[in-house]
Amino acid sequence: MKVIIIGGMAAGPKTAARLRRLVPDAEITIVEQGEFISFGSCGMPFYLANLVPEFSSLYATSYGVARDIEFFRTRKDIRILAGTRATGIDRERKRVSIIHLESQIQSELEYDYLVLATGAVAITPPIKGLETPGVFTMHQPNDALRLQEYLRTKNAQHVTIIGAGVIGMEVADALAGRRIKVTVCEAQNQVLPKLLDPDIAQLVAAQMKQYKVDLQLKCRVKAINCGEDGSVNSITTNQGEIITDAVIVATGVRPRVDLAQVAGLELASNGAIKVDAHLRTSDPHIFAAGDCASQINKVSEQEVYIPLASTANKQGRVVADNIAGLDTEFSAVMGTTVLQAFDLNIGKTGLGEFEAVSLGNNVISGIVSGHDSPHYYPLHSSLTIKLIADRSTGRLLGAQVCGAGEAIKRVDVFSVAIKFGASLKDIANLDLGYAPPYSEAIDIAIHAANTLENKRCGLSRGISPLALDLLKNTQVPICFLDIREPDEVKAKPLSEKDVLLIPAGELRERYHEIPCDRPVVVVCGLGIRSYDAVCFLQSMGLEEAVYLEGGISIWL
């Protein structure tokens, strides 16, 4: 059996390695236009952050051997044609045309099965001067090396990053951590616009401010300008000019599908190669996997494009299985995406709120704030969780988690729960690992589910921080009832005009002081005491009282 794999980064080598184990006598060839094989691209921001001291470790095994042509040949009997580009697919004759880039020698390879693992290409935004020296993307292995070298030789003091997506944020964090001044220009009005709802995104933005990153929202970069030496010295945006030493374009990627398209393979609406559950393209002898292939989000059942090395590796195995005659399906995509930036752990799984609404769901959402482990445990940290559920059934549709605490653990829990169609009540009944180093007795994931289920059943009346901002903007007079302890109020007082201070311990005696002629928003630190208070106030006839979800900890 002859198998040609086009692409040697993640899905390709994984397909090859698995296939070798399943079909010992298969002739397996990987065609890779670059020089690196099985390169850990996701590690590039950490290399830039000087957290990964050796660039070579990004393409080495855990036991220190480089994953190069020799590695694949001697250990796995896999032939790698590096520096070689596939230029065409003859589906009828089952042949791939290739060209060796250096020698320009062309030839043809026969296949029984072809695997497209052609990856993605960085999107080029319509900005003048992108070819100026000092402008980088962060996509190919050499990008990190080149940027590193440029920053060093130019002794760069300021870097501009275009795009506040995952890569933009990781790179901004990496450079800011090296005390390089960073400006992030994002065309949308929030960071991580494809990932987070605005309420969670603004927590990240606030943290960037703390870390002295200059974040420019609604900022469209129009031109990159060079100085006397011919390299970047400023950018022109719709908000003015920014002097800068280097520019990193991180405006996302799109699937690399030129070969597939010319060969007449079907593409999905998102532009990636359409595949079935077995990862077969519209040609049964051609599979596609990794960043070039389209996916189905299991929650929305819509075509999505979420290029990730984790997905690519899973898909590589599935492709190998199906080539080997095993009947294996891929069904992994839940929309899970996570990142670490500015000492925040940030993640999403399932659908975002607007995404869920736009798909026609009857949505209810809620935010909680709290800790990842008990307050008495010295290493506890804060977390904020937003859950999105179907209002009528309580089925969980999505989750977003953000904080210095163990956020991704909760993202994973929600991802698994959503996959199996869990309701908020199911989540309330999860048996998660409890001991003080890991969780409060009621894990914050469970607390989040309980809180939203209360809201869904009409047992609590919360207002989200964003909704409160909207209410304030209407100029309707609001009474803020701050029920925190005096020392908490002193440490972080509310700056609103109309604040009534009644500590929770006095509320049952003093509730008659609360005005009845305007909306009452009860505020505490995390939204727990105030929820309790609103239950009491409602029973006393103050039926319009609401509590601020997540408390002032997340009201900016």
Added chain:
Amino acid sequence: MKVIIIGGMAAGPKTAARLRRLVPDAEITIVEQGEFISFGSCGMPFYLANLVPEFSSLYATSYGVARDIEFFRTRKDIRILAGTRATGIDRERKRVSIIHLESQIQSELEYDYLVLATGAVAITPPIKGLETPGVFTMHQPNDALRLQEYLRTKNAQHVTIIGAGVIGMEVADALAGRRIKVTVCEAQNQVLPKLLDPDIAQLVAAQMKQYKVDLQLKCRVKAINCGEDGSVNSITTNQGEIITDAVIVATGVRPRVDLAQVAGLELASNGAIKVDAHLRTSDPHIFAAGDCASQINKVSEQEVYIPLASTANKQGRVVADNIAGLDTEFSAVMGTTVLQAFDLNIGKTGLGEFEAVSLGNNVISGIVSGHDSPHYYPLHSSLTIKLIADRSTGRLLGAQVCGAGEAIKRVDVFSVAIKFGASLKDIANLDLGYAPPYSEAIDIAIHAANTLENKRCGLSRGISPLALDLLKNTQVPICFLDIREPDEVKAKPLSEKDVLLIPAGELRERYHEIPCDRPVVVVCGLGIRSYDAVCFLQSMGLEEAVYLEGGISIWL
């Protein structure tokens, strides 16, 4: 509505607080024989470790207010009768007899609903001298305070802990971390015998050795002996005498059911109070929750007794809901138990291997070893995962995770997956959060599922470390084929007699050197290269070759 709750630690106060919100005019009384309310008992080992500087934080809110009688009265309108013991239940007249312990005044309380949250009592093993000064349990709030004081005044240099269960291990770690010499005496032949299978338990035991803890297995303590001052100065065991300054008895707890039993309520086979899914006892006006109540393990559908504050809190909410007329069920118990000790994160969910076998399952299990994040990421740590599945269906039955890395995240993932009946293939398709700070591109949880699925389908031939030890004990000659790189071999050579060294990169050329007349066990660092190698060797006709699961990293 009059509601009496007996017990003021976890389930009781949670029931009361939730019920107050649901039924504002309910008369809620908590009867608690001790002086502390809503006390974070699980924090006691961390107090002993000097990680929790203020004992009072264990019964304070996150905003620093003590959860005392006044707290519950003013903020929640809940009456607490502390220092008061319930002495009897008159189910016909719906009354509880109580006695105030200090004044010895007796009285009766009427109820519409009664909630038993009577908790657990420490098991007293049959050891002479348990009443000697210097002998402690670690169950009641005062236990930690008293022990702390004793260690200080006696300037204790050596402490003996009887029982290597969760509490025993946490306390051993806490004291060892203070440079007190610790001996742990465990009657079984492994640590954490109720929690872990022997193969995972021995990893923990090895770590204890590294941390200079004196672990005595199969050690039965017969007597505690006092010195001249009347307090402990040694213990007598079946293995000899141990000089020691203090003894902590951590031989587990049993449900406190005397009241329920005298009142004629049905008990489960495990001795705890039998409850239905709504947590009603055999008397529909009496609920039970927390450490006194029996549970059903959702995997085995057997009655189990796993007393945890997390379960108690969830159950408190469920009881309140049902008293308030909501129809809420409790279905949380998956057998999840986790702990941190000796810088290891240790956890289990679902069934253990022997448990699964004894319940009649056709079991297959496998062990993997690896990292929680990529080897190039500087903060990566090691993890070992054992999975237990149904051999015919691939349904996951249980998981055990142990290591310096983020083990509990994986325990939680498996807990959720098992709850929803996930198969190994389902786990291979989970969309877990991937970024270098959190996971390898193939998360080790997914790697563990893939590995066991390979074994289940006959695609790989592994031998577990324990099975290899058994094979070695048969004196059958074995050829160990060590395929690691020369520098790895040099750093940690195999001490076996018959070792053939062929680095993986030379195996395809040199495999004919492998003897055909005896079993071949292929060994590498983590069991990944050796799995690959065995696939190759099998294709070359060496069909009996096996690889060591988890590699030498976990073969002790």
